[in-house]
Amino acid sequence: MSATLYYEDAVDLLDADHKLVQKLFLDYQGLCDDGGSSKAKQKLALKICQDLTVHTQIEEEIFYPRVRAAIEDDALMDEALQEHAEAKEAIARLQGMAPTDDGYDDTVKQLFATVMDHVMDEREQVFLKARYSTADLRGMVPELHARKKELQAAAPAPAPAGRKKGSS
Ligand SMILES: [Fe+2]
Numbered sequence: 001m002s003a004t005l006y007y008e009d010a011v012d013l014l015d016a017d018h019k020l021v022q023k024l025f026l027d028y029q030g031l032c033d034d035g036g037s038s039k040a041k042q043k044l045a046l047k048i049c050q051d052l053t054v055h056t057q058i059e060e061e062i063f064y065p066r067v068r069a070a071i072e073d074d075a076l077m078d079e080a081l082q083e084h085a086e087a088k089e090a091i092a093r094l095q096g097m098a099p100t101d102d103g104y105d106d107t108v109k110q111l112f113a114t115v116m117d118h119v120m121d122e123r124e125q126v127f128l129k130a131r132y133s134t135a136d137l138r139g140m141v142p143e144l145h146a147r148k149k150e151l152q153a154a155a156p157a158p159a160p161a162g163r164k165k166g167s168s
């Protein structure tokens with residue numbers, strides 16, 4: 001059975017990404033609470049950045065254009081793209097930091113808040129409208145899945161940015 005068949009439709013696949021990244025953010029919070037090492041925190045933060053980058057890209061390449069065409073609510077889709085732009089800025093900021101920098105944890109927290117606001121907007125508006133539209137949400141699953149795998153394979157292993165441990 002193809003892995004793509006596990007997902008009911010495109011919304012189901014995309015929301016599974018949301019749940020996974022939410023879990024990773026909570027894991028990060030756990031590392032903060034337990035005094036986790038900065039190396040472990042950075043590894044997780046960079047994984048979050050990479051997952052979010054792949055997720056927003058498959059939305060922008062495949063899901064958004066087709067939903068936009070089907071729901072005829074350009075303002076909503078423009079707002080979603082604007083939220084993506086804000087998330088990308090926060091991701092770039094985090095990727096440019098060293099985990100020992102002041103404000104690293106706060107930057108992760110800020111990204112979490114930005115992403116969860118956007119996820120709520122997707123769930124309550126974009127996904128809802130998409131499901132009541134003529135967009136072929138089931139038909140998009142194999143394409144979204146394949147593109148996701150392709151981007152994950154192409155993405156370099158998260159490389160720590162900023163100062164490296166041991167090099168002063
Ligand atoms: Fe999104």
Ligand SMILES: [Fe+2]
Binds near residue numbers: 119
């Ligand atoms: Fe999303």
